[in-house]
Amino acid sequence: MTDSARAPRAPRATRASRTARAIHRRRDLMRRLHRLHRHIRRWLRAYVSPLGWATLALAIMLWVTFGCFGWHELLAAAIVCTVMLLAALVMSLGNTAFDATISVSQLRVSINDEVNVQVDVRNPGSAPTASARADLPMGDMHERFNIPMLGSHQSKHTSVSFKAVTRAVLPVGPLMIRKGDPFGLMRHEHKLAQRVTVFIHPDIVILDRLHAGIPRDLEGNPSGDIVDDDLDFYGLREYEPGDDVRNVHWLSSAKTRTLMIRQFEATRRTDTSITCDVNPDDYPDSRAFELAVSVHASLGVQALREGRPLYMNAGSTHVKPANPTQFLDQCSAIEPDFQDERNLVRGALMFTPDASFYAITVGAFKPLDDIRHMVMALPAAATCLVVQVAPGAPRALHVFPEFTLATVGSLDDLPPVMGALR
Known part of the structure; x- marks a missing residue:
C-alpha cells in the first residue's frame, strides 16, 4: 500500500526538477545577454561619440538617397561625411598604453597658499606610443596638455600650479588620456593614476584659552593639577600652617607622629x-x-x-x-x-x-x-x-x-x- 502510494510522486518530482533547471538556464541566459548588451553599449559609447554616430547615420542616408535619386550634391555630402569618419578612425588609432603618477606638493593648505601638482606620464612598454591629449581635472577646473610620442621607457614631466582661493575639499585627478580626431567623432580614452584629495583649510586665529565649561567632576579627565580640595585622592603631605584640619589623615598622622594632609588631583569634565x-x-x-x-x-x-x-x-x-x-x-x-x-x-x-x-x-x-x-x-x-x-x-x-x-x-x-x- 505504501509503495503504490509513493509510485506516482516520482514523475511529478522529475517534471519539477526539469522545470527548475529550465528556469535556471533561462535566467542564466538572460544574465549573459544583459552583460553582453552592457559591454557592447559601453564599447560603442567609449570609442564613438554621439556626433560620430549621427555622422555615420547621415552618411548612410546620403549614400542611399544618392543611389535612389542620383543627385551629385548628395554624393558630395556623402563623400565628405565618409572621409571625415575614415580620418577620425585613423587619427583615433595608436598605442596609448601610458602609465602616470600624480603628486601634490601639499595635501593640506590654507587659503592663498600655492599648490604645485606634478604629473609624470611614461611609456612602460617596448613599443613607442602615439601622441595624445591629457586632461587633469582639479575640482571644477581642467588642465589640458599634449603628450608627444614616447619611445620605450621615456617619460614626460608636467608641472601645474594653482592658488588656493577658497576653502574646499579639492579632488585632483584622475588623469584622462584622450586619443581622437579634432572633429569629435571618435575617441579612445582611459583613466590613469589615482585621484589625490587636497584639503584647503579655512582661516583660523589662535586663542589663548577656553575659560568655559570646566566643572569639577569625578568622572572627568585628570588635569594634572594637585589641589587640597577635590574628589580624586592623590597622596599625602606634611601639614603646613593654614591648612584645613578637615583634610588631616589621622591614621597616617598617628603612624608617622606628624600631621599629614590629604592631597587631591583636580578632575575636570571638559567635553x-x-x-x-x-x-x-x-x-x-x-x-x-x-x-x-x-x-x-x-x-x-x-x-x-x-x-x-x-x-x-x-x-x-x-x-x-x-x-x-x-x-x-x-x-x-x-x-x-x-x-x-x-x-x-x-x-x-x-x-x-x-x-x-x-x-x-x-x-x-x-x-x-x-x-x-x-x-x-x-x-x-x-x-x-x-x-x-x-x-x-x-x-x-x-x-x-x-x-x-x-x-x-x-x-x-x-x-x-x-x-x-x-
Missing part, C-alpha cells in the same frame, strides 16, 4: 560640543558664511589643543575628531544646506548630551528669540556660548541667564571676545 549653522538663510552672503566657518574652526582647534574631547556638528556631519588636522579636514568640507535643522541644539544634544561646554556659531539673520528658545533645552550645568557673525559689525558681548551671546564682525574680533569670558 566640548561645537555647532556651526550651515543654513544660508541665516547669512547675508557667502562672506559671512565663510566667517562663521572660520570662527567654528578656531574654537575647535583651541579645544583640541587643550586636550578637550571635542564633538563637531555641522549640518548632517557629526564627528569626534582626534586632532586639529582631522578637524580642519572636516571644516574644509562644510557646505551650505537649506535643509539644515533650524534648532541647532537638537542635533548637538542627540550626539553630545553630556557636554560641559556648547559653542554654537550662527549667522546675523538668526533671530534672538530663536536662539533663546533653542538653548533652553541645554543642561543647566553646561555653559553655552553663541557666536553670531555679522561682517562689519562692532564686537559685543551680552550675558543672558541661559547663555552668552558674542557678536564678531571679523575673525580678529574672536580672541578679545573669548578673553573677556574669563
